[in-house]
Amino acid sequence: MKIATYNVNSINARLPVLLHWLASSKPDVACLQELKAADEKFPVEAIREAGYEAVWHGQKAWNGVAILARGEKPEETRRGLPGDLDDTHSRYIEAIVGGVTVGCLYLPNGNPAPGPKFEYKLKWFERFTTHAAGLLKQGSPVVLAGDYNVIPTERDVYQPERWVDDALFLPETREAYRRLLAQGWTDALRHLHPDETIYTFWDYMRGAFSRNAGLRIDHLLLSPELAPRLKAAGVDKDVRAMEKTSDHAPTWIELGR
DNA sequence: ATGTCTCGATCCTCGAGA
Numbered sequence: 374m375k376i377a378t379y380n381v382n383s384i385n386a387r388l389p390v391l392l393h394w395l396a397s398s399k400p401d402v403a404c405l406q407e408l409k410a411a412d413e414k415f416p417v418e419a420i421r422e423a424g425y426e427a428v429w430h431g432q433k434a435w436n437g438v439a440i441l442a443r444g445e446k447p448e449e450t451r452r453g454l455p456g457d458l459d460d461t462h463s464r465y466i467e468a469i470v471g472g473v474t475v476g477c478l479y480l481p482n483g484n485p486a487p488g489p490k491f492e493y494k495l496k497w498f499e500r501f502t503t504h505a506a507g508l509l510k511q512g513s514p515v516v517l518a519g520d521y522n523v524i525p526t527e528r529d530v531y532q533p534e535r536w537v538d539d540a541l542f543l544p545e546t547r548e549a550y551r552r553l554l555a556q557g558w559t560d561a562l563r564h565l566h567p568d569e570t571i572y573t574f575w576d577y578m579r580g581a582f583s584r585n586a587g588l589r590i591d592h593l594l595l596s597p598e599l600a601p602r603l604k605a606a607g608v609d610k611d612v613r614a615m616e617k618t619s620d621h622a623p624t625w626i627e628l629g630r
Numbered sequence: 631a632t633g634t635c636t637c638g639a640t641c642c643t644c645g646a647g648a
Contacts, residue, residue, distance in 0.1 A: 382635075382636070386635090386636065433638080434637050434638060434647090435648095482647080522648095576648090577633080577648095579632080579633050579634085581633095619635095620635080
């Protein structure tokens, strides 16, 4: 079972690239973020023609998340992150596919920091960590996949010293990520490739991709009963090189049995 | 400060967000 996460940076602007990637990489499950489209603007027909069923939680202009599954309809178990009725951002959706609970998240960027956006990021992170603990308690196999907007360690950024004041790399952010992992989650990419340089995002500006000036901020976390099934993990970097592409690359894992 | 890309609207150019 291949599960991927991909921040598309507008699903409609990215539709040709997305369809090309689905056809070539053939994930069984694809978690998408930054749809930047209202629910009624989701390109459900094109995605169905590509062989995928979907559940999505859109929003006009910003945010938006979706879960795609090849040949089956994801069974939606949650839409929106619990814990704050005033939170209007579409940043979380959850569904069961093939017996696995899949949480698809788009954690707030949080820049500029300090400031209200950074406060929102940390609050959202706390709520997410609380929800993640509840999922672990249920004891079922879970993958939490998405754009975490977290650079976990110095190894995950091309020039750490340039990012020390950034919301993606500040101590509070990295500490929140460590606390989440400490519940028992496995960072799949890092677990399989402990010493490799792995990036999932390259800024559009200053030729970041051609310089390989990247960040690893898209993550797939596995619950304890799922971690032993992890067989392979990678980044579809070639997609980032395409025309009219997202600033993120699809990131995936392969689970056995 | 800059660089680039997307969306929406006070709409053909700009600001916000990333």
